[in-house]
Amino acid sequence: MDLTYPPEAEEFRAEVRAWLEENLPEGWFDEGFELTGEEREQFNKEWTQKLYEGGWICASWPKEYGGKGLSLMQNVVLNEEFARARAPMRADFFGDTLVGPTILQWGTEEQKKEFLPKILKGEIKWCQGFSEPDAGSDLASLKTRAVLDGDQWVINGQKVWTTQAQIADYIFLLARTDPEAPKHAGISYLLVPMKQPGIEVRPIIQPDGSGEFNEVFFQDARCPKDNVVGGVNNGWKVAMTTLGFERGTSATTSYRRFERELDVIIGKARANGKIADPVIRQRLAVAWSKVQIMRINGYRSLTATLHDRQDPGVVALGATNKMFWSEYHRDVMELAMDILGLDGLILTGGGDQEETVPGVVRSRGRDDYPVSPLQAAFFFSRSETIWGGTAEIQRNIVGERVLGLPKEPKPSAR
Numbered sequence: 069m070d071l072t073y074p075p076e077a078e079e080f081r082a083e084v085r086a087w088l089e090e091n092l093p094e095g096w097f098d099e100g101f102e103l104t105g106e107e108r109e110q111f112n113k114e115w116t117q118k119l120y121e122g123g124w125i126c127a128s129w130p131k132e133y134g135g136k137g138l139s140l141m142q143n144v145v146l147n148e149e150f151a152r153a154r155a156p157m158r159a160d161f162f163g164d165t166l167v168g169p170t171i172l173q174w175g176t177e178e179q180k181k182e183f184l185p186k187i188l189k190g191e192i193k194w195c196q197g198f199s200e201p202d203a204g205s206d207l208a209s210l211k212t213r214a215v216l217d218g219d220q221w222v223i224n225g226q227k228v229w230t231t232q233a234q235i236a237d238y239i240f241l242l243a244r245t246d247p248e249a250p251k252h253a254g255i256s257y258l259l260v261p262m263k264q265p266g267i268e269v270r271p272i273i274q275p276d277g278s279g280e281f282n283e284v285f286f287q288d289a290r291c292p293k294d295n296v297v298g299g300v301n302n303g304w305k306v307a308m309t310t311l312g313f314e315r316g317t318s319a320t321t322s323y324r325r326f327e328r329e330l331d332v333i334i335g336k337a338r339a340n341g342k343i344a345d346p347v348i349r350q351r352l353a354v355a356w357s358k359v360q361i362m363r364i365n366g367y368r369s370l371t372a373t374l375h376d377r378q379d380p381g382v383v384a385l386g387a388t389n390k391m392f393w394s395e396y397h398r399d400v401m402e403l404a405m406d407i408l409g410l411d412g413l414i415l416t417g418g419g420d421q422e423e424t425v426p427g428v429v430r431s432r433g434r435d436d437y438p439v440s441p442l443q444a445a446f447f448f449s450r451s452e453t454i455w456g457g458t459a460e461i462q463r464n465i466v467g468e469r470v471l472g473l474p475k476e477p478k479p480s481a482r
Contacts, residue, residue: 077141084149091118092155116158116190124150125158126168126188133172133180134188144320144370151321162194162232163187167240167259170310174257174298183259195262197227197241197284198307204229205458207242208251208304212286214243214258216293221245221258223266223289229455233269233282236262240310246301257303257310260291274447311456320370323362326397329445330355333404336442342407355400362393391462394452401446408442416440 073081093111095101103111119125128143129135138146150157158164168187171179186192203210212225223243233239239260246254262269266289271279298306334352337343343352369389405412417438439447453459467473 073145074141077139077145080142081145081149084146085153087122087124088149088153088155091122092153096155097153115156119158120189125190126164129168129172129184129188133184140374147321151324158190160187160190160193162196162236162240163190163192166196166310167194167238170240170257170306171297173309174306176294178294179259179297192237193232193235195230195233195236195239195282195284196310197230197239197260199229200226201228204454205461207307208255210242210244210255212241212243213247214245214256216245217290219293220290221260221293221295223258223260223286223291225286227284227286228282229272230269230282230284231280233262233284234271234279238262239284240297242303242307245303249301252304254301255303255307256300257297257306258291259295259297260289264289266290320363320366322393323359323366326359326362326393326400330359330400332442333400333407336404337407340407340409340411342409348403348407351403351406355396355403358392358396362396365389365392388462388466390456391453391459391466394449395459397445397449397452401442401449404442405446412443415443417443 089097093103093107116125123136124146126134127136127146128138131137136142164187168184171183175183183192187194197212198207198210200210200212210225212223212227214221214223216222221243223241225243227239227241230239239262241258241260242255243258244254245256248254266287268285268287270283270285272281272283273279274281297303330352333355334343337348337352342348415438417440457465464476468475
């Protein structure tokens with residue numbers, strides 16, 4: 069790891085830091101500062117507009133598409149300063165982080181001009197239509213069909229685990245457009261309007277009472293012929309680009325949310341005396357060590373990217389990253405519940421007096437099932453080893469593509 073921040077990156081850091089100090093609410097950096105419910109609601113309304121006016125939304129995008137054209141190091145510094153200040157970037161994960169960068173890489177000029185300004189301004193909301201009931205880990209087995217009818221694609225099929233489908237304007241969808249081709253070769257990546265006849269969204273209620281996941285059914289739904297990204301039957305390559313963005317690009321900041329969360333968990337152990345338990349202390353030490361491994365590996369990944377290194381160790385690091393952090397988070401949230409003990413069964417969330425956990429998502433549940441942030445994080449951590457490529461699939465990738473091991477034999481047809 070031989071990472072050095074150049075002088076221009078540090079100059080940019082000072083610019084970002086000064087902007088944050090000027091635009092965040094008074095007292096934001098004071099110890100113990102916390103917005104009330106009404107203040108938080110007002111902040112959320114105003115903050116996105118401030119980000120847009122400052123040019124910080126999708127700032128790494130080229131200037132001709134509304135970004136600042138930041139270099140890689142400038143983008144790293146931007147993420148670091150927002151993380152240091154605990155200042156939220158706009159939370160349009162699907163638009164800003166997934167489909168927007170995918171359109172930048174694979175889209176036609178017409179698609180870029182049509183969709184990127186709307187993503188930047190927050191004028192359209194997106195959801196992701198990849199997984200199906202029989203095509204999750206084996207995504208290439210998807211059965212949703214798209215058939216060309218004149219200048220439109222006609223879509224029939226079903227998607228599942230579709231986050232924010234109930235509010236989305238568009239879905240970036242994988243559909244089979246050539247049923248005769250090998251399963252990886254006959255898939256296309258479509259941008260489909262959600263507000264139309266022929267699309268039905270059904271919520272899937274989760275253990276914490278929220279329903280952000282959905283089933284989506286398509287019956288003769290339509291999208292324009294030109295809404296294929298990356299070319300007809302090339303959707304698998306395009307989708308792998310999107311999944312690469314989903315698996316994380318904030319090399320030097322992604323560990324911070326786990327670090328802050330672990331500090332809260334350690335505080336709980338001190339408060340209720342569980343810190344005196346040698347087994348609990350050992351598990352906390354293991355968790356702390358893994359967070360530091362994430363921090364160091366983030367810098368290793370950034371160094372490799374800056375120097376364009378493609379050696380097997382670097383490839384293995386990228387392949388294991390998602391598997392490592394998702395399994396860590398599942399385990400540490402189980403540790404949190406063990407530390408809380410019977411108190412972890414009490415619903416303590418909801419209202420202005422709700423406990424807050426820096427860097428931890430607030431309760432997503434209903435008012436009648438008020439989970440705390442730690443409880444919500446516990447529930448959600450169960451899904452993190454699944455979305456974006458299951459831990460089992462990541463192990464197959466490491467074994468086959470990094471270590472060169474033979475593929476597992478397929479089940480016998482008999």
